[in-house]
Amino acid sequence: MKSNLATKLGVAAVTVLLLLYVVFVAGMAVSLFAGDLVAKIMGAALIVFPILAVVFVARELLFGLQTERLLKRLADAGELPEDDLPKRPSGRVVREAADEDFPRWKAEAEAAPGDWRTWMRLGLAYSASGDRKRARAALREGIRLEKTSPGARS
Numbered sequence: 001m002k003s004n005l006a007t008k009l010g011v012a013a014v015t016v017l018l019l020l021y022v023v024f025v026a027g028m029a030v031s032l033f034a035g036d037l038v039a040k041i042m043g044a045a046l047i048v049f050p051i052l053a054v055v056f057v058a059r060e061l062l063f064g065l066q067t068e069r070l071l072k073r074l075a076d077a078g079e080l081p082e083d084d085l086p087k088r089p090s091g092r093v094v095r096e097a098a099d100e101d102f103p104r105w106k107a108e109a110e111a112a113p114g115d116w117r118t119w120m121r122l123g124l125a126y127s128a129s130g131d132r133k134r135a136r137a138a139l140r141e142g143i144r145l146e147k148t149s150p151g152a153r154s
Contacts, residue, residue, distance in 0.1 A: 098128035
């Protein structure tokens with residue numbers, strides 16, 4: 001619980017810093033519009049890049065919140081995988097053990113491709129195996145399926 005709180009505080013701090021950055025850069029961008037053509041182009045770029053940063057950060061925050069919500073639902077229902085894989089002294093899962101356990105979760109998702117729960121568990125298995133890109137893709141698929149499933153948001 002403590003690390004979860006620390007993570008949330010870290011995310012909040014970075015988000016606040018991003019907002020301060022956006023306000024600061026927007027002020028600089030507006031002041032550049034009073035200059036010549038090159039300054040105006042630089043001002044436009046200074047407005048576009050912070051907007052993109054806000055969009056990307058908002059997307060990641062939404063992904064994190066949706067993932068956390070669905071994993072909590074799985075935990076509340078007792079449907080999360082057991083956390084019994086061996087761990088390194090750092091607390092990370094031993095990748096070889098995760099790789100051995102992985103086919104079980106992949107087969108489960110292949111057997112029930114329309115069930116968001118199987119995709120969330122597959123995402124956790126990918127993450128434990130160190131494949132973050134596929135983990136995020138599987139978690140996004142689980143989120144998408146949950147949104148379209150009957151009784152979503154229960």
